Amino acid sequence: xxxxxxxxxxxxxxxxxxxxxxxxxxxxxxxxxxxxxxxxxxxxxxxxxxxxxxxxxxxxxxxxxxxxxxxxxxxxxxxxxxxxxxxxxxxxxxxxxxxxxxxxxxxxxxxxxxxxxxxxxxxxxxxxxxxxxxxxxxxxxxxxxxxxxxxxxxxxxxxxxxxxxxxxxxxxxxxxxxxxxxxxxxxxxxxxxxxxxxxxxxxxxxxxxxxxxxxxxxxxxxxxxxxxxxxxxxxxxxxxxxxxxxxxxxxxxxxxxxxxxxxxxxxxxxxxxxxxxxxxxxxxxxxxxxxxxxxxxxxxxxxxxxxxxxxxxxxxxxxxxxxxxxxxxxxxxxxxxxxxxxxxxxxxxxxxxxxxxxxxxxxxxxxxxxxxxxxxxxxxxxxxxxxxxxxxxxxxxxxxxxxxxxxxxxxxxxxxxxxxxxxxxxxxxxxxxxxxxxxxxxxxxxxx
Amino acid sequence: xxxxxxxxxxxxxxxxxxxxxxxxxxxxxxxxxxxxxxxxxxxxxxxxxxxxxxxxxxxxxxxxxxxxxxxxxxxxxxxxxxxxxxxxxxxxxxxxxxxxxxxxxxxxxxxxxxxxxxxxxxxxxxxxxxxxxxxxxxxxxxxxxxxxxxxxxxxxxxxxxxxxxxxxxxxxxxxxxxxxxxxxxxxxxxxxxxxxxxxxxxxxxxxxxxxxxxxxxxxxxxxxxxxxxxxxxxxxxxxxxxxxxxxxxxxxxxxxxxxxxxxxxxxxxxxxxx
Numbered sequence: 001x002x003x004x005x006x007x008x009x010x011x012x013x014x015x016x017x018x019x020x021x022x023x024x025x026x027x028x029x030x031x032x033x034x035x036x037x038x039x040x041x042x043x044x045x046x047x048x049x050x051x052x053x054x055x056x057x058x059x060x061x062x063x064x065x066x067x068x069x070x071x072x073x074x075x076x077x078x079x080x081x082x083x084x085x086x087x088x089x090x091x092x093x094x095x096x097x098x099x100x101x102x103x104x105x106x107x108x109x110x111x112x113x114x115x116x117x118x119x120x121x122x123x124x125x126x127x128x129x130x131x132x133x134x135x136x137x138x139x140x141x142x143x144x145x146x147x148x149x150x151x152x153x154x155x156x157x158x159x160x161x162x163x164x165x166x167x168x169x170x171x172x173x174x175x176x177x178x179x180x181x182x183x184x185x186x187x188x189x190x191x192x193x194x195x196x197x198x199x200x201x202x203x204x205x206x207x208x209x210x211x212x213x214x215x216x217x218x219x220x221x222x223x224x225x226x227x228x229x230x231x232x233x234x235x236x237x238x239x240x241x242x243x244x245x246x247x248x249x250x251x252x253x254x255x256x257x258x259x260x261x262x263x264x265x266x267x268x269x270x271x272x273x274x275x276x277x278x279x280x281x282x283x284x285x286x287x288x289x290x291x292x293x294x295x296x297x298x299x300x301x302x303x304x305x306x307x308x309x310x311x312x313x314x315x316x317x318x319x320x321x322x323x324x325x326x327x328x329x330x331x332x333x334x335x336x337x338x339x340x341x342x343x344x345x346x347x348x349x350x351x352x353x354x355x356x357x358x359x360x361x362x363x364x365x366x367x368x369x370x371x372x373x374x375x376x377x378x379x380x381x382x383x384x385x386x387x388x389x390x391x392x393x394x395x396x397x398x399x400x401x402x403x404x405x406x407x408x409x410x411x412x413x414x415x416x417x418x419x420x421x422x423x424x425x426x427x428x429x430x431x432x433x434x435x436x437x438x439x440x441x442x443x444x445x446x447x448x
Numbered sequence: 449x450x451x452x453x454x455x456x457x458x459x460x461x462x463x464x465x466x467x468x469x470x471x472x473x474x475x476x477x478x479x480x481x482x483x484x485x486x487x488x489x490x491x492x493x494x495x496x497x498x499x500x501x502x503x504x505x506x507x508x509x510x511x512x513x514x515x516x517x518x519x520x521x522x523x524x525x526x527x528x529x530x531x532x533x534x535x536x537x538x539x540x541x542x543x544x545x546x547x548x549x550x551x552x553x554x555x556x557x558x559x560x561x562x563x564x565x566x567x568x569x570x571x572x573x574x575x576x577x578x579x580x581x582x583x584x585x586x587x588x589x590x591x592x593x594x595x596x597x598x599x600x601x602x603x604x605x606x607x608x609x610x611x612x613x614x615x616x617x618x619x620x621x622x623x624x625x626x627x628x629x630x631x632x633x634x635x636x637x638x639x640x641x642x643x644x645x646x647x648x649x650x651x652x653x654x655x656x657x658x659x660x661x662x663x664x665x666x667x668x669x670x671x672x673x674x675x676x677x678x679x680x681x682x683x684x685x686x687x688x689x690x691x692x693x694x695x696x697x698x699x700x701x702x703x704x705x706x707x708x709x710x711x712x713x714x715x716x717x718x719x720x721x722x
Contacts, residue, residue, distance in 0.1 A: 253529075254529065323566070324527075325562065325564060326566060326568060326569075327527070328527065328566065329566040329567075329568065329628070329631075330568075330578070331524065331527065331555065332522060332555055332559065332560040332562075332632070333559070333579040333582060333631065333632070333635055334552050334553065334555045334579060334582050334583070334635060335552070335578075335582055336552050339582065343578070344568060347569070347570075348569055445569075445615070446569040446615075446617075447569070447615070
C-alpha cells in the first residue's frame with residue numbers, strides 16, 4: 001500500500017468518526033432542545049390571575065391586599081360579560097317559546113366556554129371538582145379557551161373522499177342581532193384586563209404537591225420519590241456490587257463455577273426491565289412480604305438488582321486495572337489480603353467504580369418498568385424517610401408515562417408532562433455531574 | 449532429577465562450605481528447594497544459605513529462576529496462581545513453607561524492593577507509614593520519627609522533607625525507588641530482598657542505590673537479583689550463579705568473578721552466553 005492510499009484511509013477514517021460524532025451531537029440537540037424549551041414552560045410562563053388565586057388559596061402565597069385589589073380589578077373587568085349574559089337570559093324569558101328554543105343550547109355552550117376561561121360565574125354555587133373552580137391559569141391555555149368562546153368548531157365530512165375538515169364559525173353568528181352579540185367583541189378587547197397576565201417564575205413547581213391530579217400545583221412528591229428510589233437502589237447496589245467484584249477478582253479461584261457466575265452476571269444485564277419488575281413483585285412483595293403494599297423499599301431493591309450487573313462489571317474492571325505492583329508492594333510490607341484491598345486496591349479503583357455508579361444511577365433514576373409493580377403510584381403525598389419502608393411513592397418516570405397516556409385531561413397538562421421530563425433529565429445530569437466531579441478529584445489525588 | 453544435577457549440587461554445596469571463611473551464620477537457607485509454575489520447574493532443588501549481614505547477589509541469564517527463588521523467600525510467589533514450592537526454606541529455625549506459618553509476619557521480617565518503583569498513589573508520608581501502621585503504630589510522634597529515620601536511611605530525607613504530604617507519584621523514578629527502599633526499611637525487616645532494583649533507573653540513580661546497599665550491609669542481610677554483572681561485582685560479598693533453575697556456583701564474589709570453578713559460570717561472566 002503506498003503512502004497516498006494510507007494517508008487517504010487515515011483521513012477518511014477520522015472523517016467518518018467526526019461525522020458520527022456530529023450526527024450524535026445533532027440528535028442530542030434535536031432531542032434536548034424541545035425538552036428544555038417546553039420543560040422550562042412549567043417554571044417560567046405567563047400566569048393569569050387564576051394562577052395567583054390558586055397559589056393564594058392552596059399555598060397561601062402572595063400579598064393578600066394586592067390579591068384583593070387584583071381580584072377586584074379583574075372582577076370589575078369581567079362584570080360586563082356576566083351582565084350581558086344575564087340581560088340576554090332575561091330577554092329570553094320574555095320571548096315566545098318557539099323564538100327561545102334556537103338559543104337554548106348555544107347559550108348553554110357559551111356559558112360553559114366562558115366558565116372554562118374565567119372560572120365559575122360569580123355568586124353561583126362552587127363546583128365540586130377543583131379544576132372547575134378556577135379559570136385558565138396560564139396564558140397559553142387562556143388563548144385556547146378564548147378561541148373556544150369565540151368560535152364553534154365542527155368537522156365537515158361532506159366529501160367522502162377526503163379527510164374531515166375542521167370548520168370554525170364565529171359564535172357571534174349564533175347570537176346575531178341579539179343583545180349578546182357585543183359580548184364577543186368586549187371579551188376579545190378586554191381579555192388582558194380580565195386575566196391580568198404576568199410573567200411568572202414558578203420554581204415551587206419542583207416542591208409543590210399536585211392538586212386535582214396535576215391540574216394545579218407541582219411535582220414535589222414525584223421528585224422526592226425519584227430521589228428516594230435512586231439513592232435507595234444505590235444504597236443496596238454499590239456495597240453488594242463492589243463486594244461481589246472484590247470477591248470475584250481477589251478471592252475467587254478461577255474455575256468453572258466462577259466463569260459460570262460471570263456469565264450469569266452478564267446475562268442478568270440483558271434481562272428486560274419489565275422482567276425485573278415482575279420479579280420484584282413476585283419475590284419482594286408476594287413471597288417475602290417486605291411490605292404490605294408496594295413500597296419504595298421494594299422498588300429500590302428491584303432497581304438495585306437491575307443495576308447490579310453494571311456495578312459489578314465496572315467495579316471488576318476497575319479493580320483488575322489497578323497495577324499488580326501496588327498489591328505486591330502492600331503484600332511485601334505485611335498487609336493481609338483484605339487490608340490490601342481496603343487500603344490500596346479500592347482507593348486506586350475508586351474512579352473506575354464511580355464510572356459504573358454514574359451509569360447505573362442514571363439508569364435507576366429513569367427506569368419505569370421495574371417500579372410499576374413494586375413502588376410507583378400515580379398520585380401521592382411526599383414521603384418521610386421512614387415511610388419509604390412501607391409506602392409507595394409517585395416517581396417521575398412512571399408519572400411521565402401515566403400523565404401522557406392515562407390522565408383524563410392529557411391536553412390540559414402538557415406543561416406538567418414536559419416539566420417532569422425536564423426535571424428527570426436535570427436530576428440525572430445533576431447526579432452525574434456530582435459523581436464526575438468526585439471522580440475527577442479522586443483521580444487527581446491519585447495521579448499526584 | 450538426574451544424577452548429574454544432584455552431583456552438581458553436592459559439589460557446589462561443598463564449594464560453598466569451603467568458601468565460608470567469614471564466620472557469619474546463615475540467616476536463611478534452603479534445602480532441596482524447588483518451585484513449580486504448574487508443571488514447569490522453575491527452581492530445581494536448590495540448597496544454599498544466605499549469611500547474615502552480607503550482600504548476596506544472584507546472577508544468571510533471564511528465566512534461570514533467580515527472581516523466582518528470591519520471591520519465594522518472603523512467599524511473594526503465593527500471589528501467582530498455580531505456583532507451588534517443594535522442599536525446605538528455613539528462617540529463624542522454622543520452615544516458612546509450613547502450613548501454619550504466619551505469612552504476614554514473615555513478610556514483615558523479610559522486606560522487598562521490586563524491579564519497578566511501585567510507590568502507592570498516596571502521599572510520601574503515607575507511603576512510608578503504611579507498614580508501621582499495619583503493625584499497629586498509630587501515634588503521630590512515633591510515626592513521624594519512623595518516617596524520618598527511614599527516609600534518612602534511604603538518603604532521600606533532604607530531598608523530600610518539605611513535601612511529605614505531596615503525592616509520591618510526582619517524584620522521579622530514582623527517588624521513587626529510594627522511597628520504596630525507605631518504605632521497606634520502615635517495617636524494620638531483618639532481610640531485604642531486591643529484585644533487580646536498578647534495572648529501571650538511569651546510571652546516576654543506580655549509583656545512589658548501590659551506595660545505599662553498601663551502607664545497609666551489616667545491619668541487614670541483603671539478597672539482590674541483578675542482570676548487571678558489574679553491579680554484582682561492585683556491591684556483593686557473595687555471588688550465586690543460577691542457570692536453568694539450578695544453582696551452578698555459589699561463592700565469594702571475588703573468586704567467582706576472577707577464578708570461577710565452573711565452565712558455565714566462566715562462560716556467562718565473560719559474556720560468551722546469556
